[in-house]
Amino acid sequence: MFSSNNCATKWTAQIVPVCLCLCSITVHPNLLSWKKFNGKKKDHKKRHASAFRVVWFFFIMAEHLSRSELDYPFKLLEYFNGFRVSKVIFSACEQGVFDLLLQSQKSLSAAEVAQELGTSVDGMERLLDVLVGVEVLEVELTDGTAYYNNTDVANLYLAKNSPKSLYNMIIYQSQTIYPLWNNLGDAVREGRNQNEKTFGLSSEDIFSAIYRSEDEMLKFMGLMNSSWVIDGPDIATAFDLSRFKSIVDVGGCSGALAREMAKVYPASTLTVLDLLKVTQMAQKHFCQSDDTIRFQAGDFFNEDLPTADLYILARIIHDWKEENSLMLLKKIHTACNSGGGVLVVEAMLFENHRGPIMAQLFSLNMLVQTEGKEHPPSHYTHMLTTAGFTNVQERRRLLLCAVKLVW
Ligand SMILES: C[S@@+](CC[C@H](N)C(=O)[O-])C[C@H]1O[C@@H](n2cnc3c(N)ncnc32)[C@H](O)[C@@H]1O
Secondary structure, eight states: OOSSTTHHHHIIIIIHHHHHHHHHHHHSTTTSOHHHHHSSOOOHHHHHHHHHHHHHHHHHHHHHHHSOTTTSOHHHHHHHTHHHHHHHHHHHHHHTHHHHHHHHOSOEEHHHHHHHHTOOHHHHHHHHHHHHHTTSEEEEEETTEEEEEEOHHIIIIISTTSTTOOHHHHHHIIIIIHHHHTTHHHHHHHTSOOHHHHHSOOSSOHHHHHTSSHHHHHHHHHHHHHHHHHHHHHHHTSSOOTTOOEEEEETOTTSHHHHHHHHHOTTSEEEEEEOHHHHHHHHHHTOOTTOOOEEEEOOTTTSOOOOEEEEEEESOGGGSOHHHHHHHHHHHHHHEEEEEEEEEEEOOOOTTSOOOHHHHHHHHHHHHHSSOOOOOHHHHHHHHHHTTOEEEEEEEETTEEEEEEEO
16 A cells, blocks of 8 residues: 555656657557557458557556646545555455465356355356456456466465465454454544453553454464564564574564574574463474574563673564653663673664654554553663663664664
8 A cells, every 4th residue: 555655756757758768669560560569450441440548548647647636635535545455354364265366276157266165156257357456467368258377476475375475464453453453543542552442441551452362362363473584584684683692582472583684694502482371372383393492481570680791672662651661671781791781673764754654653653552652762772771771773674673782
């Protein structure tokens, strides 16, 4: 939804001139044979008439698409429909469309997909067509029947068992985040999370709400795990961390980021510290046969932290009120070996309030679900120096940002 920046400008500046150029080539008989362009030979008169229709069409398009957002609100309309696109992808994932198309090894018609997944043919055809429209599926027409196939992107990121699958992220967005965001208006009005209104749970203890059942805990851990599959390598290499021989990932959840770190820094020991029930779940569902990371149960607010050279705080500070985050940073400063540091990984806001849009959306998400928020780098620097750290360095990596402090 957010990639097609200023569609009108793009069309006028780049695509329209190319189209007009192509049209003038087709009008000029010596430059391109009509047969090549149209598939069958036509006489000169018809050929020029058709060419003029093409030119006329592109003039209309150019006129239409070059209007500014004030004349026609392309972007706004796209945004209004954003939730529909999300829902289409959520629904297709939940119904197993991408898995079926991956497994079938051939294109399938809407009727075949509907039959396999137990849906209506009409409903499935419309769903599949939108997925073609948003370019996650491909379609071919054979004898009037549409046959659908996954794009490479769908195979890689949307099918459940792909090594880079974002399936768990989608399920969590669909089943937990989406209902919470139904109460966004109340969250903004009240300035607090909506766990109580959405799920009937106390809004005070955020992780009791997030881990309200084993199933929910598994879904949340799946979500956390998914993001490191795509962002982990970038974060692990944002700084050269090789001099830190003992690393503790504080609130490390499924261990996905620690695993990425262990690949880049095989000479360092990687420990994932998290609540007992989380470490148990991680070992049961997320451990890999070649794991070199270890898990340690502990409560980072109420128990001592293990000593280490480097502590990772990935998506932790954004969960909590400022005083809690500061308490945790001070504890880390006390437990840290001499010369050690902390790596803070968060979706950093720009200082000027102008983005990035995903970090701004995450910050609203923190409002509806937690007691924290996203911050710009200066705020993290302030917190870290208040906790006693010096020598703050910052690297921006995609959406997530790493700030390293050496003590
Ligand atoms: C938003 S998640 C981030 C997980 C992980 N760092 C990541 O980026 O994928 C917050 C993590 O903090 C853990 N956590 C929350 N409260 C905790 C506590 N008091 N002690 C230890 N871990 C805690 C949660 O279980 C969860 O794994």
